[in-house]
Amino acid sequence: MRITDYSLLALSSLKYSRLRTYLTALGIAVGIAAVVLLTALGGGAQHYMMGQFSQFGANIISVAPGKTTTAGISGAILSNVRPLTIEDAESLHRLPNIITSVPAIQGNLPIERGNRTRWTSVLGINHEVPDTWAMEVGQGRFLPNEPAEQARNFVVIGDTIRRELFPYTKPLGEFLRIGGERYRVIGVMKKKGQVLGLDMDDIVYIPVYRALSLYNRDSLMEIDLRYTEGYDEEQIINNIKQRLIERHGSEDFTITSQDDIIGTLGSILGILTAVVAGLGSISLFVGGVGIFTIMSIAVNERIKEIGLLRALGASRRQVTLLFLFEAAVLSGLGGIFGMLSGFGIAWLLHYVIPALPVNIQWDYVIMAEIIAIVTGMIAGLVPATRAAKMEPVDALRSE
Template identity: 55%
Template structure:
């Protein structure tokens, strides 16, 4: 019996048992569809989170007051942490390779214009925000370079705040109250959207020094450094560390490069994607058990046929290939159907539920199809060995 005959017999057997073949294919298809759908959701969340995280650019370094590690000494006993100041920011700005810096103070309070009022995020920042955070001014201008010790009472509105307070009216030049203090509106920011749940449009921007006074803060919450493309973040971070240690007398601050943050975030999201893919793989295992069951039943039903094939000269290897081939075909067909179903559902979710980002990683899909074929191969081995091991005379006697 030549290979062409083995293939023809395999397909004719599958076609003759349409319902059984369909149910087996369906079991594998559900497993593959689960893997593809879950990994699509996981990869979609992965890409969405990274895109949100990097919308400010990738050449950023954040510096915060305090250390992220402790040495076993209670802070109630001794506190050597010095606040981050505007003077620290000005010293960091002189680092070779640093393009701009932004000091950040954050709080919350009401913003009022006549009878309209909205409680929102108040960000005390420096004039370099548009360049460092990659934000654009829609109307007017951003905060100007001012005397850091006594900046003027200017405010820039986020797009949502402008819409709530002024509707279609022009806010430029108007006076609003920010947490009870009077500020003149000099600009409106272009819509930026959300970053990891924080609405950048629902915020107002005032000078950092005024925000520190407004919220009675002694320290900046953060200093962001924008450095030249091509430079290593570790080099800039080390230079910043030396400057701050010389000013503070000790390392009482935390420097975080965006590469470090993205690396940690990426590893967490990779684990998430792999975990949801593993959950879908459980369905594949169930499909594999179904193939073993179906092929075992097929061996028992086709014992006379096996005996006849052996009687006319088919050897054990050919019988083995016949049944393994059937199992692989069933698994591969189920895998292809599962790919189409899983990718289709993921696409529909992306269309009808935009809040749930999906992206089908075709590499994972290819792995899933290969896994389906392997499962079919392994699941068909035991029944195929059983069929190949039958005695021709005994098999014919079962007719």
Template identity: 50%
Template sequence: MFLRDLITLTSSSFLTYRMRSFLTGLGIAIGIAAVILLTSIGEGLHQFMLSEFSQFGTNIISVQPGKTQTQGGNVGIFGSVRPLTLEDADALRRLPYVEHIVPSLVGNAEVKFQGRTRRTMVLGEGRDFGHAFTMKVQSGSFWVDADNEQARALAVIGAKIEQELFAGTNPLGQYLRIGGQRYRVVGVMESKGQILGMDMDDTVFIPAARAMELFNRPGLMEVNVSYRADVDANTVIRILTERLKERHGREDFTIISQEQALEVLSSVLNILTFAVGALGGISLLVGAVGILTIMTMAVTERTAEIGLLRALGARKNQVLTLFLGEAMLLSAMGGVLGLLIGIGIAQGLHWLFPALPVHTPWPFAVLAELTAVSIGLMAGVVPAMRAARLDPVEALHAE
């Protein structure tokens, strides 16, 4: 049997039983479409979260009060946590490899200007905030006062605050009240949009020392450390740990690098993407059952044809190849149809809902198509072997 004859016999089966072949391929197509759609949404969410997390900048290490791991047991007064202070931040500023130190805390306050009032998020930050993070000042600048104890009442406002409170007025040099206290506006941030659910345009930045007073907090929420790009994060973490242990007497703080946080986030999102893909893959099992059923019926219906082929000299392995090729071609065509449907629906959802992150991972698409072909191969093995084992004389009698 020549290759041309093999292709002709395989395609003739599809043409003869067009509706049956279409419905069988549709079962595979639905499974592939489900896999592609779910993994596209999962991968889109993955990339969206990583890009959002990375918008704050790179080479950042966060120092937070309190130890995330405890030994258990009641340690009494020795278990009290010493807060992170501005003095701690200044001590870290003088360490090797450290470029910028940003003491930080966050709160919510009412902001007023000439009769206009808005309740918004207030971030208490250090003077190096604009250098450490990928956030730029559109006009004006951040404060440069290095004296934390005598931090002046200065504020940098977000783009939305400028629009809502200072419409038609240059905010630089103007005074606004934050939580009842008077601040002078020295800068306006570039529009940044939302990052991890926080609207950075609807935000006011003030010195960390002022924020501690405004919110009546004894310490900082965290200290962000920006370090040199050519230095390993673990080296910087070791130096930070040693200095803070000298000041606190013990390790009552937690240090998390941006690299570690991104690795954890990426692994969690990878598991999520794989999980939703696996859920869609269940539909492929239904398609496999459909192919197995159709191929079993095809062997029964084409018994005489098989007998004639065997009588004309076709070998067992050629009959086996014929039915296996038919099953694989059927599943491959269904897989291609499923890819088109899945990608089409995913892009359609993104077009209808632009905020929905959608990204089709092509490795998943290729894997899904290979899986479809493999399913066709496995589902067609038993019927194909049955066809190859038929006795030519008995098969011809079936006519």
């Protein structure tokens, strides 16, 4: 028998029992649709989180005060930890392959202009933020490159601050009061939106030395370093560690690379995606049970047909292959319908809820379809073997 013969016989048999065929294929379709939908949502979440991290730029290493221990206690709470200073940031800037160095400190302060007041995040940084965090100035300019202690009271504001405090006038050259001090607006950042839950448009930027004074602190929250792309990140981290140990006398700081964060996050989200795919695959098992049931019923109903095939010269192998092919076609068609349904539901959810990220994971989709076909063939193996073992005469005599 040729493959076309197997196909025609399998399709005609499935067409003869339409209701059972539809219900059995539905079990497989539900499983495939569940796998497609769940992995699409999981992959969308993973893609979204990676995109959020990449918005802060690339090739970034962060240094925070305090050594994180295995017990989960930060060394920052110990009295022998030296502050992370502006001088540390400047010293790290002089290391090989370090392009930018941004000392940073953040807090909330009242921002006043005339009779308008609002609390917002005030970030103390230096002039290298746009090159480090992949941000752009929309109007005016960013903070100038000035010695930290001589930095003037300049401020760069986010787009939300511009709209709320300067609704009818241009902000450049105007003054704001931040924490009781007077600052001149010299720039407005381009609209950036939410990044990891933080509204980047609702922030104002002032020189780091001024921020330390406003917050009455002597330690930075972190230092962000951007290094030359293509160089050995591990070697650069070792250079940073050695330099800070020389300055502090001990390793009282924590170094975190952007690649480490993205890699760890990607691994966690990848595991979650695999777990939800496994949960969806349970439906495939249910569909396999349905195929086993319908194939067993088909064998009982088609005993005379099996006897006639055997009497006409069909071998046991051919009869087995015929029933296995029916099971494969049944599960394959159910899988295709499930894939189309999963795609449709995923994109419909994304259309109705645009903020919901969707990213089709094709490796899981293809794997689920293969598993569906294999599951169907395994489920049909026992009935197919039983059909092949029937003697032609006994099969033809059956009622």
